[in-house]
Amino acid sequence: MSGTAHKADVRSGGQPGSVAVISSHVARGAVGNRAAVFAIETLGHPVIAVPTVLLPWHPGHGPATRIVHDNRQFAGFMADLAHGPFAGEIDAVLSGYLGDADQAAAIAASVAALRSVRPDLVYACDPVIGDESGLYVSGQVARAIAGTLVPVADLATPNRFELAWLSGRVLEDNEAIIDAARALGPPAVLVTSAFAAQPGMTGNLLVLRETAHLAEHAAFDRAPNGTGDLTAALFLAHLVNGRGHLEALRRATASVHDVLANTRARGADELTLAADAALLSEPVSDIDVRSVGRRSEDITIGG
Structure with a gap:
C-alpha cells in the first residue's frame, strides 16, 4: 500500500465493495470480529465475516x-471465498486473532488468490498475540502470524508489545518503534500503545516508509478489551473509503477515545459500540496528528 489512500470500489447500484474480516467471534462482548465487523459496517462497507474460533466471551x-x-x-x-463468485467484490481483508497456527497458511493463500482478481486489494494483518503481560496465544500461532501473514501484509497493526516480540527488539522509545516497524516489512505499520509526550496519555504511531505520525489520546486504566481490534478496523475502513493515512489515523484514534470515555462513564465491562455507533463515523474529540522521528516532516493536522 503506497502513501496514496485506497479508493473504495463502488459496485453497480451504489453498493461499496466488501471487506473480509477473519478473527475470533465471541457470543457476548465487543472484541475480535464483534468489534471489527460492527465498525466496518457502520462506516458503510458490507463485511464477509469469518470466525477463527468461537467463544462465549473474551478469555479475560x-x-x-x-x-x-x-x-x-x-x-x-x-x-471458497477466494475463488468463488463473490471474490471480485472484496476490496480489503483484515485478519486478527487465530484459533490455530494452520489457519495462517489458509489466510495467506486466500489473500494471494484474491489479489490475482483484485491487484489493488488491501490486506491488513492485526497480529493479535499478546500484551505487556506476555503472549496469550501459543508460540506456534505467534510464529505462524509472524512468518506467514505479516510478510505479505500491506498494513500491520501490532501493539507495542507485539511489535517488540515480532521484531525481537527492545522498544524503549518511539524512535526504536519506528526502526522496528520499518524493519517488519509492511509498507504501513500502525503501532498502538506507543509512547506519548505527556503523562496520562497513550499514542497510536503510524509508521510509513519515509514518515511517521503520532496521534495521542488520554489513557484509560483497565480499559475493556477490543480497542486494538476496533482501531485496526476503523483505520482500514477509512483507508478503503479513500481517506489519507493521517486523516484515517486521526479519526480512528478519536473514535476509540470517545467510545472508551463513554464506556467508562457507563461502567460497562465491554466497549459500548451499539450505543456509540455514531462516534465511529464522526468522532467528537479533537485529536492532533504530528510527525515524529528522524525523517519527520513539519506536518500537523487537528480535529
Whole structure:
C-alpha cells in the first residue's frame, strides 16, 4: 500500500465493495470480529465475516468453552471465498486473532488468490498475540502470524508489545518503534500503545516508509478489551473509503477515545459500540496528528 489512500470500489447500484474480516467471534462482548465487523459496517462497507474460533466471551472474563474449526474445513472455507463468485467484490481483508497456527497458511493463500482478481486489494494483518503481560496465544500461532501473514501484509497493526516480540527488539522509545516497524516489512505499520509526550496519555504511531505520525489520546486504566481490534478496523475502513493515512489515523484514534470515555462513564465491562455507533463515523474529540522521528516532516493536522 503506497502513501496514496485506497479508493473504495463502488459496485453497480451504489453498493461499496466488501471487506473480509477473519478473527475470533465471541457470543457476548465487543472484541475480535464483534468489534471489527460492527465498525466496518457502520462506516458503510458490507463485511464477509469469518470466525477463527468461537467463544462465549473474551478469555479475560474467565475460562470458557473454545470451538476451533477443523483445519481442512477452514482451508476449504477460505478457498471458497477466494475463488468463488463473490471474490471480485472484496476490496480489503483484515485478519486478527487465530484459533490455530494452520489457519495462517489458509489466510495467506486466500489473500494471494484474491489479489490475482483484485491487484489493488488491501490486506491488513492485526497480529493479535499478546500484551505487556506476555503472549496469550501459543508460540506456534505467534510464529505462524509472524512468518506467514505479516510478510505479505500491506498494513500491520501490532501493539507495542507485539511489535517488540515480532521484531525481537527492545522498544524503549518511539524512535526504536519506528526502526522496528520499518524493519517488519509492511509498507504501513500502525503501532498502538506507543509512547506519548505527556503523562496520562497513550499514542497510536503510524509508521510509513519515509514518515511517521503520532496521534495521542488520554489513557484509560483497565480499559475493556477490543480497542486494538476496533482501531485496526476503523483505520482500514477509512483507508478503503479513500481517506489519507493521517486523516484515517486521526479519526480512528478519536473514535476509540470517545467510545472508551463513554464506556467508562457507563461502567460497562465491554466497549459500548451499539450505543456509540455514531462516534465511529464522526468522532467528537479533537485529536492532533504530528510527525515524529528522524525523517519527520513539519506536518500537523487537528480535529
